[in-house]
Amino acid sequence: MANQLKFSLVVSDLSGGGTVRAYLLAQVLKQLNYDVEVVGFNFGKDLYAIPPDGIPVISIAGSNYPQFFGSARQLRQKLSGDVIYAVKPKPTSFGVALLDKLSRHRPVLVDMDDWELSWHGGFDWKYQPGIKQFARDILKSNGALRFPDHPVYINWMESLVKWADGITIDTEFLQDRFGGVYVPNGKDTEMFNPDKYDPEASRSKYGLSNYRILMFPGAPRPHKGVEDVLIALDKLNRDDLRLVIVGGSPYDNYDEQLISKWGRWIIKLPKKPVEAMPEIVAAAHVVVVPQRDTVVARAQFPLKLTDGMAMGKPVISTCVGDIPEILADTGYLVEPSAPEQIAAQIEVIFNDFDTATVKGRKARTRCIEKYSTSTMATTLASVINKLYK
Structure with missing residues (x-):
């Protein structure tokens, strides 16, 4: 049965850096004779990285809340894999994957190649707005909390990593924080010869x-x-x-x-x-x-x-x-x-x-x-x- 499986790799933003790791994982899964697809939001214009040959990529236009819920529904409809593999613990990847797990009960893996909160101050990050600032952040059309991957939501997602059916990481730092199996960034040494x-x-x-x-x-x-x-x-x-x-x-x-x-x-x-x-x-x-x-x-x-x-x-x-x-x-x-x-x-x-x-x-x-x-x-x-x- 195993080799008949198809994997849907979910990328938070195809115009962002997570695509490189996603493409690498897709290549490794193909090496294992699994079928793969990369499905992700695009919050920019161009793809961050050019997909390798033979890796199908499905792009869904990204949007802010509340429109994001519609975008997420579109993305979930495109997921044809037997296993959902979220790249990065973000609402735009892991969040969508967990929703799919609740409704369609497909197993979910999550991969981490960064500590996402490190981009927002890491250990020093805090979100402590006053009442007026919180209202602006959530009510204004360009308010900070309208962005799907605001660090508040990433922090929530990191707390939910334990609900994944498997975790892969690529550094000792991430393993210390989240556990998981060490899968370092490998290279196709036949291609790179x-x-x-x-x-x-x-x-x-x-x-x-x-x-x-x-x-x-x-x-x-x-x-x-x-x-x-x-x-x-x-x-x-x-x-x-x-x-x-x-x-x-x-x-x-x-x-x-x-x-x-x-x-x-x-x-x-x-x-x-x-x-x-x-x-x-x-x-x-x-x-x-x-x-x-x-x-x-x-x-x-x-x-x-x-x-x-x-x-x-x-x-x-x-x-x-x-x-x-x-x-x-x-x-x-x-x-x-x-x-x-x-x-x-x-x-x-x-x-x-x-x-x-x-x-x-x-x-x-x-x-x-x-x-x-x-x-x-x-x-x-x-x-x-x-x-x-």
Whole structure:
């Protein structure tokens, strides 16, 4: 029976970051020979990430309360899976999934790849409005409590996680808070295989041949520490170095702020589907994942780590959250918010690139063993089997 199952992955906002994890889980479920669909609201204009080949995506226009109840009904009508897998404990994903469980009794899994309240102050978050402010928040058309994923509602959803039939998480931080089964952000190490690509050809294709490339293959945000790499490049002041950013931020104009201050060092490539990423990462000499020490970062497993590890690249990252455990001795670790240490490691790598390349190959071996989609599949299969015992 198990392999006949279909999974509906519910995404809170297809124009937001949760889609990356949803697509990854969908790929792993397909690897296990399950049928999958990704169904989600869209509160923006464009998809945050381009769906992988073979993953059907159904988009429902998002709206605020009270219209959201109608949108949620539309989304529930699109859920054709035998198992509902909510990505993030939000009203727009897990909330809809729990309503479906109450009415149609389909099992519900919930996945967490962030601590959602960390975006709103984390341990310091409070909602203590006066009577007038509360009235404005709930009655005005643009009142804060009209937004479906206001932190008040997220806090409620987190308290209901225990009602899920299974919980998956991707960091020790989240496991400590919510329990669940550790399913780290794996990489398809067959797709991300450096032996399939010529780095010089990739650099030539993307106009990078004249430089030594540091790459951040994702969306910059303040907690991700890209500014620290750019400050390090200022300190080194070497014309042969460039930081390549792939895709950029869909949330705001943070990319433009970086370019306006450090445009000398930045080359920005457009957003690409996952199938194109191995060729792009192949062009890098070094992958940089300089997370800052914030509660947001401590709760995350940075996907960029496994981009670099799978492609056998030297990786510079920081001692934040699970990163030291993920990289172990296969990367170059520095303290967070320490541009001078990043600069020193860049020099170490390029002064002995042969040794750095050997370390990158060790990182690939570690990625295959611990952080591949095959490893994810083995763990996820055990979670699914428990649903039917």
